[in-house]
Structures are given as C-alpha cells and as structure tokens.
Amino acid sequence: MDFSQEYQSKLKTADEAVKVVQSGDWVDYGWCTGTPDALDRALARRTDELRDVKVRGGILLKPLAIFEREDAGEHFCWNSWHMGGLERKLIARGCAYYSPLRYSELPRYYRENIQPDDVAMFVVAPMDKHGYFNFGPNASHLMAICETAKHIIVEVNENMPRCLGGMEEGIHISQVDAIVEGENPAIGELGGGGPATDIDKAVAKLIVDEIPNGACLQLGIGGMPNAVGSLIAESDLKDLGVHTEMYVDAFVDIARAGKINGSKKNIDRFRQTYAFGAGTKKMYDYLDENPELMSAPVDYTNDVRNIAKLDNFISINNAVDFDLFGQINAESAGTKHISGAGGQLDFVMGAYMSHGGKSIVCCSSTFTRKDGTVESRIQPTLAPGSIVTDTRANTHYLVTEYGKVCLKGLSTWERTEKIISIAHPDFRDWLIEEADKMHIWRRSNK
Known part of the structure; x- marks a missing residue:
C-alpha cells in the first residue's frame, strides 16, 4: 500500500x-x-x-x-x-x-x-x-x-x-x-565522561576478573563502565552477550573486537538487547539497521524475571556513595538531585537472581570538592536527604580501587569490616570510630 x-x-x-x-x-x-x-x-x-x-x-x-x-x-x-x-x-x-x-x-x-x-x-x-x-x-x-x-x-x-x-x-x-x-540536525551525543583515569582502570581490572566467558553484560554510563568495556575489548573473553537498559559506546568496541556473539544467551540468542541508547555518532551508525541489535521496551529489558533467565549475568553500575550498612545512593548528593534511579535496582535484583550472576556497583573511594577538600565516598551513614537507590538487603558486590567485597548474607559487623577494607586508607580509622559508635564494629582479626 x-x-x-x-x-x-x-x-x-x-x-x-x-x-x-x-x-x-x-x-x-x-x-x-x-x-x-x-x-x-x-x-x-x-x-x-x-x-x-x-x-x-x-x-x-x-x-x-x-x-x-x-x-x-x-x-x-x-x-x-x-x-x-x-x-x-x-x-x-x-x-x-x-x-x-x-x-x-x-x-x-x-x-x-x-x-x-x-x-x-x-x-x-x-x-x-x-x-x-x-x-x-x-x-x-x-x-x-x-x-x-x-x-x-x-x-x-x-x-x-x-x-x-x-x-x-x-x-x-x-x-x-x-x-x-524538521531541519535534520545531528542526533544529540552523550560522551562517556572523559577518558578513564588510573582509578577507573584499577576498578575496571577488579571487575573484569569477575566476568566469565559466555557472560551476559549490562553496563551503565560513565568513566568506570567505559574502562570496563575497554578492558573487555582487550581481554581474552569470548562468547559474551548483551542485555541492557542503555546501549553505550563501550558495547560497540567490545563487539568490534569480536567478543560479543550472544551464543550463550538463554533468551534472545545472538541479539544485543537494549531499551534505549545514547552515545556518539559511532554508536548510532552501528545501531542503524543492524539486525544483531534488538530494540525493546524497558518493561521487557528491565524485567527482573527476564534478567534472571540469563545465566552468568554481570550488571555493572556506578554509585555516588554508599554507607557502612551497604545502602547505595546513585541519585543525589544529600538533597541536591543528580540523576535518577533508572533501572539500577532492576539489574541489581535480576543479576543476583541469575544463575552465576553478579551485581557489581562501583565508585572511586574518594572525591575532591571544588575547594580541594578530599572526602570519602564511603560514609558511616548516607547524608541526610541522600536517596537509597539500592537497599542494603539488595547489595551484592561493591568495588573501589582498593578492592571488591560481596555483602550477601553478612551481619552488620561483617559488612562494616568488608566495606571499610575497600575505603581509602586515610579514612579507615575514622570509619572504624563511627562504626563503633553505631555498635556495628567488631574486628574479627584481632
């Protein structure tokens, strides 16, 4: 017609x-x-x-x-x-x-x-x-x-x-x-947050070590996920799959390096599945009429039941900060709004439900304010007004440049000990003092 x-x-x-x-x-x-x-x-x-x-x-x-x-x-x-x-x-x-x-x-x-x-x-x-x-x-x-x-x-x-x-x-x-x-303007681009820093690369190496052959990936946006993508592209990993809410440039690099074929996916085999994409023209050109890609609504991509169907699902997301209880804030700095919840909790839950799956939330151990003051991203408790994006019961792996820890099944003192172990050394004594005041500190290696 x-x-x-x-x-x-x-x-x-x-x-x-x-x-x-x-x-x-x-x-x-x-x-x-x-x-x-x-x-x-x-x-x-x-x-x-x-x-x-x-x-x-x-x-x-x-x-x-x-x-x-x-x-x-x-x-x-x-x-x-x-x-x-x-x-x-x-x-x-x-x-x-x-x-x-x-x-x-x-x-x-x-x-x-x-x-x-x-x-x-x-x-x-x-x-x-x-x-x-x-x-x-x-x-x-x-x-x-x-x-x-x-x-x-x-x-x-x-x-x-x-x-x-x-x-x-x-x-x-x-x-x-x-x-x-319209006037056919160029499609808006979203960069990856600048080149990866040494801290990004250190965190990325710790994460990539957790990824097996045949894993299915979800990456967020930012320097650390991009650094993870670069390392994956340079690694010996093979037979990877993609099932993500957001398609980012890092996936293009991994795919062009021959690491992605989707052959091990339990659903949507051989397809890279995503709800939306934002990146550079390189990525838009790759998405255009590419039958390997599968554009789908977010109530499909982010349904925890669908994520859980995919074996060895590896979810990698950023955080603004987290506290000694394992509560993750990925949305605000106190009451100052930064971004939003997005689908982080969807993938945190779905990855843990996956057979062999891992939910990994990462950030640098510290950040520097405009006045040059260095502060810890690991706090005794989240600042008043900070949003709990992922509750402490849902937190799986936390990663900084000082290590990675799994919090599933741990008591409050065990969690505290592990979380402090990946804090910047300059802040560990302070965190121990604050944890002791909250009655969640018990050093196990006396």
Whole structure:
C-alpha cells in the first residue's frame, strides 16, 4: 500500500502542529535522542499564550527552547524521568522536577497510573514503505506514550538511526495525528565522561576478573563502565552477550573486537538487547539497521524475571556513595538531585537472581570538592536527604580501587569490616570510630 497520500494529508509545519497544545496540558517530549527540536522551538514561540504546560521527558542532550526565557517557569514545567546536567540547571531555576521511578515500571505508569498526555511529540526516523516511523534508539516507553496520548505529533529526522527489534520500536502512520519534517540536525551525543583515569582502570581490572566467558553484560554510563568495556575489548573473553537498559559506546568496541556473539544467551540468542541508547555518532551508525541489535521496551529489558533467565549475568553500575550498612545512593548528593534511579535496582535484583550472576556497583573511594577538600565516598551513614537507590538487603558486590567485597548474607559487623577494607586508607580509622559508635564494629582479626 502507498502511504504517501496519507503522509501529505498529515504533514504540517511545526508552528501549525503545536497549536493543539493548550494551557494546563500535559505534553510529552519522548526521551533522550528522541526529544523534539523544531517542535520545541515552535512551542517556545507560543510562550506568551500558554500557562502551566507540564512537559514530560528525560536525559536532555541539549537545552530546550521552551526554557530559554527567564520567566519560562511561569509557562512551562519540566518533569523528568532521569536527569542530567542540563536538567539540574532547570531545577535550580525552579522549572524542573524529578519523577521517581523504577525504570522497568515506566510503561505501566503511562498505561495505568499517571494522567494521560494531552499531546506527545518526539523525533522519529523517516517513514518506511510499510508506513512505520521508527523510534530510533528510544523504544523504552514510547509505545506506552502513544497508546495513551490524545494527540501524537512526530518530527522526522533523516539522521535518526532505524533500530530494529520487533517489539514496540515504531509507530504506524495511521496512529499519528501530525507529521513535521524538521531541519535534520545531528542526533544529540552523550560522551562517556572523559577518558578513564588510573582509578577507573584499577576498578575496571577488579571487575573484569569477575566476568566469565559466555557472560551476559549490562553496563551503565560513565568513566568506570567505559574502562570496563575497554578492558573487555582487550581481554581474552569470548562468547559474551548483551542485555541492557542503555546501549553505550563501550558495547560497540567490545563487539568490534569480536567478543560479543550472544551464543550463550538463554533468551534472545545472538541479539544485543537494549531499551534505549545514547552515545556518539559511532554508536548510532552501528545501531542503524543492524539486525544483531534488538530494540525493546524497558518493561521487557528491565524485567527482573527476564534478567534472571540469563545465566552468568554481570550488571555493572556506578554509585555516588554508599554507607557502612551497604545502602547505595546513585541519585543525589544529600538533597541536591543528580540523576535518577533508572533501572539500577532492576539489574541489581535480576543479576543476583541469575544463575552465576553478579551485581557489581562501583565508585572511586574518594572525591575532591571544588575547594580541594578530599572526602570519602564511603560514609558511616548516607547524608541526610541522600536517596537509597539500592537497599542494603539488595547489595551484592561493591568495588573501589582498593578492592571488591560481596555483602550477601553478612551481619552488620561483617559488612562494616568488608566495606571499610575497600575505603581509602586515610579514612579507615575514622570509619572504624563511627562504626563503633553505631555498635556495628567488631574486628574479627584481632
């Protein structure tokens, strides 16, 4: 069937398309690389006409036009599923708020729990001959958005990779209310946090030693996971698989080194499965129409039951800090919001349930403040306001440059002893003193 006539009938300018937005509406900007460009600028041009427009989205890769004006908070409110640096600046302006979640549940939030979007607008790849617009590397929860939104506007970008999968990775033209052809800007890139430091490399070596041949991998974003990826690419490991929420550049390097074939996966054999991807153009080019990749919704990738089906599942994630009880904070510095929960708890739980699986949370033992003060990332207790991303009962492996410890099944004094053993030596006596005050210290090697 030729869909060109229907395409032309729904084709509008960005300014025409956003006229559907009214004051008080909930508007969805999709997610990450799918965040609209031309439609965002068109909506910004209507600022004076609108009040209390509540916008959903997450992981912004460039500033939004609707928040360029100083008085933007009087007109628009950003509600983020996962925040980055750009969004933290909006928090400081009183324009943005975080929406707590367990990422695997996000599609269900749309289908069952939250007020439906009045308008959804996001970037897609050009329509194929069957009338489908591909979501690019953003299957995540976009179909749930489309199923519940009252109006759907797609912004076509010729640079958006077509990400294959077969599960909720695109929308048919019959479900779309308006089509906008944007200016085809380059897809937003997300770097890996700079080159790996010596500490990153030390942590990575400790982690890679825990990975067996045939393991299935999940990597987070940042210097340490990238360092792990580089070491894996240079290692003798083989027959690795990928099942992750976020596809990152490190996977491309591992795959091109011939380490990934997915042959040992218990489900989705020979496929690299992911919910969304953000990285460099190298990664987007690799994802484009690659049948080895499997783009899937996050309630599939992050379902702990699916993760648990995969033997030798190795989950590797970062933390902001953790305490002597084994509570992990990956979201905030006290009450100052940093990012979000994402799917860390999904993979912490799923990896432990996997036969031979390991959940590994890593960070450097210390960090340096702007004034040059060095502080420990291992604290007696989390700072007031810090978010417990992973409860102490769920923590499996913790890793710093000073070692790795497994906390499963240990009492409070055993946990304390092991955690202090991977703290920076300069802070160990202090941590022991604080642990003693809390009655969780008992040196076993007197």
